[in-house]
Every structure is written in structure tokens, then in C-alpha cells.
Amino acid sequence: MKPLMVFTAVVVLFFTSCAKKSDYKVILHDPDLYSRTVYELNRVVMGNNFSPVVASRNYAYATVAAYEVIAAGSPKQYSSLAGQLNGLKTIAKPPLDQTIDYEYAALLAFCKVGEAVTFPEGSLKYYTDSLHNIAVTHGMPADEISNSEAYAKAVVGSVMAWSKKDNYLKTRSATKFAINDVPGRWVPTAPLYGEAVEPHWGEIRTMVMHNAKEYSVPPPPAFDVKNKASKYYKEVMYIKGAGDSLTHDQAHMADFWDDNPGKLNVTGHLQFITKKFSPPGHWLSIVGIGAKQTNADFNKTVYAYAKTAIALFDAFIESWTAKYIYNTARPETVINKYIDSEWRPHLQTPPFPEYTCGHCTISAAAAEALTSALGDNVAYTDTSELEFGIKSRSYKSFRAAADENVWARFYGGIHFHNSCIVSHEYGKIVGDSVAIKLAMKK
Structure with a gap:
């Protein structure tokens, strides 16, 4: 927890030093503060070892709570999601x-639900205590503080009551997956x-899709390693060949989109875990970069985060x-079993089935939702991986980033190429459904 508290202190000191007393609006209405607040939740999620799918649930409900607050405050510009989700x-x-x-209420609602x-x-x-201190020390009237905090609490209550009926708790006691060790x-x-x-x-309630199987993906190529002319065998040899001859840029691409929240490192008898933001956390970082790049105001920034997080949430359900x-x-x-027992992928293989590719699915969905919120052809440099020692990459658009992700998972050696292509296609469908069906910004 200490690194998070240090980061919070830096945020508070930064905004406090840059504003005069009674300038609470300059601080609390800054869209960059909202992005920093999302980042704070991202750090907490990472620190608690949540899987990517569970993390997407945190982000979705938290961003919806913040969005509902700004929609209530700006009803001429934004519509509530009540009756839509x-x-x-x-x-x-x-x-x-x-x-x-x-x-201020939106910031609090985000944190409380998150x-x-x-x-x-x-x-x-x-x-949240640090946000309260900013409001007090920078001149927000006492009654306005009280009213804002009370309304944030009311919205949190509404969103939490809604979240408790999404089957999450039921799945906590569901039976474990039975491994069937057959070819x-x-x-x-x-x-x-x-x-x-x-x-x-897949039993979790969706937000926009009618149900988890609304967009059913086609079956993957049939397993066949005996017939060298089969599509499956060709897929196997394609990924093996790519892994055996990775270029520096291909390796960097794979590392950049790895987003493994808990990689187990083994060196002799020493074992340790390195942490990074998971795939949804990476995409929420991109939202913040995109919002800043397009000079989005506070409300539009909140809107962009919510729309993207909803797409991520549904896309994970679709893929899983x-x-x-x-x-x-x-x-x-x-x-390893049929061709080369010593072969290893560039990235560490995550613990769940291969088809479909979760990252390709959610990346395509996020790119569609984010494009609908902030616009197409938003060129940006993604600096979100710098803190994990990985150099930045630049893109001409959010969709271009999702397109690259297709190859990143393939070069990483953890997904067959066909899986990446199909997953990207269906992720776009999920993202489109969010962009088209939700009436948010008027």
C-alpha cells in the first residue's frame, strides 16, 4: 500500500501547489485528475492480483457510477444509462x-464503487480522504461539500445494488473447471x-449484449496434427516458425501488449512474480492518453472511460x-507434445483455454468504443508501459493499436493466428454494439 499512498501524496501536492485557495474548481474539475483517479484504481487492482476479467468488472461499475453523476449534472449533454444497461x-x-x-461527486462515486x-x-x-481535503482547503463551501458527498453516496448505492445482481457472487462458489487431458x-x-x-x-450478466452468446464465434479449426495439409497443423507450424525467428520489433510488440498481471519468474530455486497492468487496465490508460490528446473536458473524459469500460466488460464475457x-x-x-518438447513461447502462457483470444477481443471492442467517444484517427503515443520498463509505441488511431494487438498475441506465441483474427472480428462487433446501442452523449 505504501507506493499507492506515496503516489496519492504526489497527486495532492501537485494540484495543491498549482492552485490558490478558493480555486477548488481548477483542481477538482481538471480532467487529468479524473484520469489520475482511474490510474489509482488501476494500481490497487494490480496490487491485489485480480485476473483481467474480474478487473474489467471493477472498472465497468466504477466508471458507470462516475458517468451517472456527470449525466445528472449535465442532462442537456448526457443521458443516464438507466434503462439502457x-x-x-x-x-x-x-x-x-x-x-x-x-x-467532485463523480470522483468520489468512482472510488467508492471501484x-x-x-x-x-x-x-x-x-x-477519497485526500479529495475531501482538497475540497476543504481550496474553498468549496461546506454545504456544497456535504451535498456532493451525499449525492455521490446515493449514486453509489444505486450502482452497487445493480452490481449485486450480476451473478458474480454466485460464480464464486461454482464448481472448478474439470481438466480433460485429451488431444x-x-x-x-x-x-x-x-x-x-x-x-x-460466461454466466455474468452482460451490460449491452442481450446475453453471453449473442455473437457466437465459429468453431476453431479441428485438432489434427497428423495431416500436414490440415488447417490446424498449418496454424501450429505458422506460430512455431514465427516464434523461432522473431525480429526485435516483433518481440517488443509482444512484450508491449503482454499485460500479464502476474508473471511467475523462475530462476533456479528462486521464484518471484512481476506485476503489470492487465489488458483492461492497459486500455483504460489509453483512454486517459486519448482524452488528453483530444483536449477532452472533465465530462467527456468520464464519458470516454465509461463507454470503453462497458465495451471491455461485455467483450470479456463474449470471449470467456x-x-x-x-x-x-x-x-x-x-x-511440446507433438513437434518440439523444448519449444517455448516468447510470452508466458496464461492459465485458460486458447480460443478465443481475450486480449484481441477486448482490444478491438475497446478501440471501437473509444473511437466513437473521442473520434477516429487520433494519433497518440502509448506511454503506459514505461513504468514497467517497456518502451512506448505510437499509433495513428485506436483501431490501429487494436490491429497491432492481433499480431502481438501471435508473436507472443500464446495464440494461433486464426484465433487472433476471429477474436478481433468479434470484438469489433461487441464494441460496435456498445457504440450504436447506447445513447450517452447528446
Whole structure:
């Protein structure tokens, strides 16, 4: 927790030193502060070892809570998602006779939901306390502080009540995935040999899709390593050949989009885990970069985060449903057993079935949603991996980044090329559904 507290202190000192007393709006209405707040949740998620799918749930509900606050404060520009997202019937409305700072309330609602959806309550208390101190020391009237905090609490209550009916708690006690060690089926891989991650995620309530199987992907190529002319065998040899001859840029591309939240490193008898932002955390970092690049104001920044997080959430459900329907083996498993027992992929193989590719699915979905929020052809440099020792990469658009991700997972050696292509295609469909179906910005 100490690194997070240090970061929070830096944020508070930065904004405090740059503003005069009674300038609370300059600080609390700065869109960069909202992006920094999302980053704070990202750090907490990373520190608690949440899987990418569980992380997407934190981000989705938290960003929806913040969005509902700004929609209530700017009803001429933004529409509530109540009645649009599955199961979300009503959201608490603000009292008409009270002065509320909606930006401050949005920050609080984001933090309160972000921690309460999965974490023990209070995980972000140190951060919300710092926001309260900014409001007090920089001149927000006491009644406005009280009103804003009360409204944030009311919205949090509405969103939390909605979240508790999404089947998440039910899946916590669901049966573990039964490994069927037959040719072509998924089995755990070295060095972690971990249990299958979230095999029941397809049972989670979607937000925009009608259900988890609304966009059913086609079956993968049939397992066949005996017939060298079969599509499956060609896929196997294609990824093996690519892994055996990676260029420096291809390796960097794979590392950049790795986003493994908990890589197990083994050196002799020494084992240790290195952490990074997971795929949804990486894409939320891109939202912040894109919002700043396009000079989005506070409300538009909140809107962009919410729309992207909703797409990420549904895309994970779409992909994870397919993963446990088809239950396909990873390239490493097949190559080691039938072709080369010493072969290793460039990236560490994650503990869940291969088809479909989760990262390709959610990246395509996020790119579509983010493009609809901030615009097409937004050129940017993604600096989000610098803190993990990985050089930045630049893109002509959000869609171009998602296109590159298709190759990154292939070059990483953890997904067959066909899987990456199909996953990208269906991720775009999910992202399009979010962009088209949701009436958010008027």
C-alpha cells in the first residue's frame, strides 16, 4: 500500500501547489485528475492480483457510477444509462434545491464503487480522504461539500445494488473447471500450472449484449496434427516458425501488449512474480492518453472511460464464453507434445483455454468504443508501459493499436493466428454494439 499512498501524496501536492485557495474548481474539475483517479484504481487492482476479467468488472461499475453523476449534472449533454444497461432500472437523482459539485461527486462515486465492487470497503479511503481535503482547503463551501458527498453516496448505492445482481457472487462458489487431458484440449502449462481462470464468467450478466452468446464465434479449426495439409497443423507450424525467428520489433510488440498481471519468474530455486497492468487496465490508460490528446473536458473524459469500460466488460464475457465452450489447447502444449518438447513461447502462457483470444477481443471492442467517444484517427503515443520498463509505441488511431494487438498475441506465441483474427472480428462487433446501442452523449 505504501507506493499507492506515496503516489496519492504526489497527486495532492501537485494540484495543491498549482492552485490558490478558493480555486477548488481548477483542481477538482481538471480532467487529468479524473484520469489520475482511474490510474489509482488501476494500481490497487494490480496490487491485489485480480485476473483481467474480474478487473474489467471493477472498472465497468466504477466508471458507470462516475458517468451517472456527470449525466445528472449535465442532462442537456448526457443521458443516464438507466434503462439502457441490462438490469439498471433507476439511478438516484440529485435534489433540485441543493448545490452540488458534480465533478467532485463523480470522483468520489468512482472510488467508492471501484473499491466496493470487489475489494473490502475502505481500500481507497486514503484517496477519497485526500479529495475531501482538497475540497476543504481550496474553498468549496461546506454545504456544497456535504451535498456532493451525499449525492455521490446515493449514486453509489444505486450502482452497487445493480452490481449485486450480476451473478458474480454466485460464480464464486461454482464448481472448478474439470481438466480433460485429451488431444487438443486445454491443460495447465509451465511454470505456474495454474487452475483455469474464471470458467463461469460466461454466466455474468452482460451490460449491452442481450446475453453471453449473442455473437457466437465459429468453431476453431479441428485438432489434427497428423495431416500436414490440415488447417490446424498449418496454424501450429505458422506460430512455431514465427516464434523461432522473431525480429526485435516483433518481440517488443509482444512484450508491449503482454499485460500479464502476474508473471511467475523462475530462476533456479528462486521464484518471484512481476506485476503489470492487465489488458483492461492497459486500455483504460489509453483512454486517459486519448482524452488528453483530444483536449477532452472533465465530462467527456468520464464519458470516454465509461463507454470503453462497458465495451471491455461485455467483450470479456463474449470471449470467456467461447473459451470454455471450445476448451482448446495452447500452442505451447501442442508443440511440446507433438513437434518440439523444448519449444517455448516468447510470452508466458496464461492459465485458460486458447480460443478465443481475450486480449484481441477486448482490444478491438475497446478501440471501437473509444473511437466513437473521442473520434477516429487520433494519433497518440502509448506511454503506459514505461513504468514497467517497456518502451512506448505510437499509433495513428485506436483501431490501429487494436490491429497491432492481433499480431502481438501471435508473436507472443500464446495464440494461433486464426484465433487472433476471429477474436478481433468479434470484438469489433461487441464494441460496435456498445457504440450504436447506447445513447450517452447528446
